[in-house]
Every structure is written in structure tokens, then in C-alpha cells.
Amino acid sequence: MPCYITYTNETTHHLIREALPRSPLYSGKINSTGPRYCPSIEDKVVRFADKDRHQIFLEPEGLQTKEIYCNGISTSLPEDVQWEVVHSIEGLENAMIMRPGYAVEYDYVSPLELYPSLETKKIRNLFHAGQINGTTGYEEAAAQGLMAGLNAIRRVKGEDPFVLKREEAYIGVLIDDLTTKGVDEPYRMFTSRAEFRLFLRQDNADIRLMKYAHEMDLDDGLYKECLKKKNRLFAVKKAVKEKKADEDMIQLCAKENINITKGTSLESILRRPQISDTLADELLLQVEEAHEADEVERKQIAMEIRYDGYMERELAKTKRRQQSLELAIPKDFPYEKVHGLKFEARQKLMKVRPVSIAQAARIPGVDPSDIDILLLHLASKKASA
Ligand SMILES: Cc1cc2nc3c(=O)[nH]c(=O)nc-3n(C[C@H](O)[C@H](O)[C@H](O)COP(=O)(O)OP(=O)(O)OC[C@H]3O[C@@H](n4cnc5c(N)ncnc54)[C@H](O)[C@@H]3O)c2cc1C
Incomplete structure (x- = not known):
């Protein structure tokens, strides 16, 4: 269904500023810290005072309703102000509010009170997951739910806790951050929170984690396939390292006006920024072993070769940080x-x-x-x- 875009304006902002003393978040009635990355409209007006408008997405709630979700104007201002605010916005002059906005003040348990298995330190066999641990977000909650559920079952079975490392998965970064640093505002997972973000990718999730699924007997035979894939990728990368430019490769590059000299290593050619994805694939196929890999795998190989230097730099940075x-x-x-x-x-x-x-x-x-x-x-x- 179509969604629409509209904007707040100076009148909207004036109405909001005038009503701030009546906002529980600004009057001191609520003093918790709101989610930094989903601020209310009053927060946006105060924090980004130089902006003369804020974008709003108007999203239909469903096929059978006229109700529209106004994404971008979450608020805890009093209801009478909400009516004025909505009517000040272009396109919403005659809109009806079906349910006014409101703020919820959540409590949470400090995640420093958790083991990395997400079991609470104070109460044995009690596991916590989701925003009760001070996080915000769907994925953050789902990731913890997975780990807490898994570890609760392992406890029942008398098995050791299962903890992912920071360098293995974002889940590892998330839980390590929570249980070692704690939180002072709703925590959100960002790629920048990981030391090895170039390594933590979707395309290699199977290679990183399938072994654990296999150990837990959850892989449905996929681990064998995963090992085969790993070997295929390794063989192609090894062959690429040894391959030098020949006449065919020179011709292929010439099609994209890229000059290479005979004998240049294929690895260094693939790292050139001018090489398009299509050309990279054609060049890779000059290596016999690459014919064993499918298109998705070849893309992954080309990408890993391209980013190899950056990944090394990432490792060096981590070492420097520790030192x-x-x-x-x-x-x-x-x-x-x-x-x-x-x-x-x-x-x-x-x-x-x-x-x-x-x-x-x-x-x-x-x-x-x-x-x-x-x-x-x-x-x-x-x-x-
Ligand atoms: C308006 C709004 C918009 C949001 N938008 C986004 C977004 O775009 N992207 C994003 O990633 N995150 C968003 N979030 C945050 C995200 O929704 C939450 O962080 C996430 O859903 C938390 O999941 P949870 O499982 O920890 O808690 P919840 O989803 O709150 O689940 C807790 C459950 O426990 C139940 N419960 C409570 N007490 C009891 C009890 N005593 N007995 C039995 N059951 C009980 C509740 O009914 C509820 O179903 C948004 C939140 C809000 C409020």
C-alpha cells in the first residue's frame, strides 16, 4: 500500500515549544533517558533546534482500516496539544486522532547482574532477555531471546553455557557489552560497536556459526555442505593468489579500458577499485577452481580479496588498541x-x-x-x- 511523506513546520515547532512545560519528559515527572535513536517529536524540536522541519511517514495500519501510523511524531504531550500539532501539518489539517500518543517509562534490570549466558547472578535458573536488560530494538531483543532460551535449555540438560565471542558474531558483541559495561541509556546494536565488523557479515554467517548448530545437532546436514563450501572458497582464493595475468585477462580488462601488464597477479588486479563486479567475476572464472563455485560464492570470494587489506588493518587496530x-x-x-x-x-x-x-x-x-x-x-x- 502506498505510504506518504509530510513534514512538520515552524507552526508545529512553536506549538511544541510552548507546550514543553506540560510534557512529563520535560517537566521532570519522568526523568529516565529516552531512546537516543527514536526520539519523540518534542525531543527532536529541542535537540535539533536548527532544523525547520522534520519528516513524517504516513503508513497505513492495514488493508481493512483507515488508520494511519504517523511515523516520526511519537509524543507524550497532552492530548489537546497533539490535536493542534497534527492539524498544523500539511495534509493532516482534517485528520482525526484515533488514539493519542503516550510515553511509557520502562524499568530494567542492570545487565551487569547477568552472566554472559544471560542467567541472572542473583537468581539461579532465571534468564533475562530483551529490553528488561536495558536494550531497545527488535533484533536486540530477538538475539538475546535466542541465547537466553538456548542457555535455559542447556541448563535443564546439565550442559555448559553457550557464549558467542565478540569476534564471532554481533550477538557476542551485544551480550559482552551489556554484561561487562552495563548501560546508562537504552542500548542499540551498531556495527561500529564491533572490533571486527568487516568479518561479521551475512555472507559468511554459515562459515562462522554453522559448527555450533552442528555441535547442538541442529544443522540438518547443512554443516557438511558448509565445510564443502569453505574448502571451495579456500581453493579458489589459493589459486587466485598464484594466478598471473595472461593474454585473456588483458583482453577482458581492456573491455573496461583498464590496462594491465602480463604477469601482474590476479589478486592485485581484483583489488583495483576500477574493476566492476562483472569484470571481477569474469576474471575469477579465468581460474579453473572458480568453476566449482556458484555465482554467490564467487561474489563472496571477490569481495574478500578486495577487502583483505582492510581486514588486516582491522586486526592491527585491535592489537594496537589492546597495547x-x-x-x-x-x-x-x-x-x-x-x-x-x-x-x-x-x-x-x-x-x-x-x-x-x-x-x-x-x-x-x-x-x-x-x-x-x-x-x-x-x-x-x-x-x-
Ligand atoms: C512505538 C514504538 C516503536 C518502536 N519502533 C521500533 C523500531 O522501528 N525498530 C526497532 O528495532 N525497535 C522498535 N521499538 C522497540 C522494540 O519494540 C522493543 O525494544 C522490543 O520489542 C522489546 O522486545 P521485548 O521482547 O524485550 O519486550 P516486549 O516486546 O515488550 O515483550 C514483553 C512481553 O511480556 C508481556 N508481559 C509483561 N508482563 C507480563 C506478565 N506479568 N505476565 C506475562 N506476560 C507479561 C508483554 O505483554 C509483552 O508481550 C519500538 C518501540 C515502541 C514502543
């Missing part, structure tokens, strides 16, 4: 001037003013990617001192 934990951060460190820090990280670093990289890394919301940026900045300051 730099003791590094001191000056008290007056100018976080506001450091480019590239996440907004959330900058805010928390300025509040805590950690004395070392180790302390910075323990702050909820400060991720490995933020630490890398801090290290770069500290190194450049040292060099210029």
Missing part, C-alpha cells in the same frame, strides 16, 4: 574538536573525562571505532608536541 590501554588521556583533552567521534561517544567522554584509554573503553556507548579515533588523535598530538 594502548595504559595510555593516559590529558584532563583537558579537546573531545569537541576530534573529528569522527560518534555523537554519543563524544557526549559521554566529555562527561566522564576518562584518565586512560582503558577507562574510556569501559564507558557504555564508547566503541572500538571511537577508541581508534582517540588513539590517532593522541598520537598526532604527541607527534606535534
